[in-house]
Amino acid sequence: MRPFLPALAYTLLAALAIPPAAGQGAWSANIDEIRRAAQTIPGPPPRRLNVRKFAESRRTKNFSVKGAAATPSIQARTAFQVVYSDSYVMVDAGMDLDVHRFFGRGVEEPYDAGAAAEVERAVAGARLIVVTHEHGDHVAGVVRASNAASLARKTLLTRTQLDVLRTKPQMPEIRPTDEAARHFLVVDYDRVLPLAAGLVLIKAAGHTPGSQMVYVALAGGREYLLIGDTTWHMDGVRQVRGKDAPWVTEDERAVLDQLRWLNELTRTAPQIVIVASHDDEQHAELVRNKMLGNQIEIRQD
Numbered sequence: 001m002r003p004f005l006p007a008l009a010y011t012l013l014a015a016l017a018i019p020p021a022a023g024q025g026a027w028s029a030n031i032d033e034i035r036r037a038a039q040t041i042p043g044p045p046p047r048r049l050n051v052r053k054f055a056e057s058r059r060t061k062n063f064s065v066k067g068a069a070a071t072p073s074i075q076a077r078t079a080f081q082v083v084y085s086d087s088y089v090m091v092d093a094g095m096d097l098d099v100h101r102f103f104g105r106g107v108e109e110p111y112d113a114g115a116a117a118e119v120e121r122a123v124a125g126a127r128l129i130v131v132t133h134e135h136g137d138h139v140a141g142v143v144r145a146s147n148a149a150s151l152a153r154k155t156l157l158t159r160t161q162l163d164v165l166r167t168k169p170q171m172p173e174i175r176p177t178d179e180a181a182r183h184f185l186v187v188d189y190d191r192v193l194p195l196a197a198g199l200v201l202i203k204a205a206g207h208t209p210g211s212q213m214v215y216v217a218l219a220g221g222r223e224y225l226l227i228g229d230t231t232w233h234m235d236g237v238r239q240v241r242g243k244d245a246p247w248v249t250e251d252e253r254a255v256l257d258q259l260r261w262l263n264e265l266t267r268t269a270p271q272i273v274i275v276a277s278h279d280d281e282q283h284a285e286l287v288r289n290k291m292l293g294n295q296i297e298i299r300q301d
Helices: 006-016 031-037 097-104 113-125 136-143 148-152 159-167 178-183 235-239 252-268 280-288
Strands: 048-060 072-083 088-091 128-130 155-158 185-187 192-196 199-203 212-217 223-226 272-275
Touching: 031 192, 031 199, 031 212, 048 097, 048 113, 048 280, 072 113, 072 212, 072 280, 088 113, 097 136, 113 136, 128 192, 136 148, 136 159, 148 178, 155 159, 159 185, 235 252, 252 272, 272 280
Parallel strands: 088 128, 128 155, 155 185, 223 272
Antiparallel strands: 048 072, 072 088, 192 199, 199 212, 212 223
């Protein structure tokens, strides 16, 4: 994998900006433009995509999908690994047990210390780290690590993500130190940002101000959209329904725009595998069908 190329990426920003079409809402995207962006940086595309679950939150489904029945549902806490022939990129960075307990709100929930340690080692060995958004279960593995300053040097945050972490973090524990904040790779981009061959960030503010999706196009032709927390369960995409979680504050209009776009993609580009970060049922099915790897590959950067 060629490393992140800031000069080339910034040159592409104006050409790749995708303004909302007339009559559309607060957010829109164009899959053809995203695919073109994935081809702008030369080099071999990634070979595979892995997921690792390291914890669970036990909540009823009605919190994840408005109007759903209050049936038991598992929210997987995950990190993803985009594997190239010579290196890999981590998408989200895991979290430690103390941050996990924040999400339990006084209830002890499953935490796999061995899997969390695998994610920690993978983050340390990554060529590049990106996060889908600035919440603790996605970013704590960088900002709370004992080697946070060195990890920051290869962690790409958007300006918005860093600003939120420093001024309005989800919890005080994930506010980065001044030392770490100085070392992050900080970018601003309009609509899409190519990072490497077959890898593109898509701005998707809504769940949080700094939310983004990640498009991955493998060498074999398979395409993925890692949609972070746009929805917690894929029924949100299938039914175009947002969350009903009183502890979450979102830009609901933007999130619904994103869900409509993703729902449309399931019909117009059904070959794209849309992956929600927390949908445990979906991940298990994708692993069974060999569309996601269920292990993290540890290398030294």
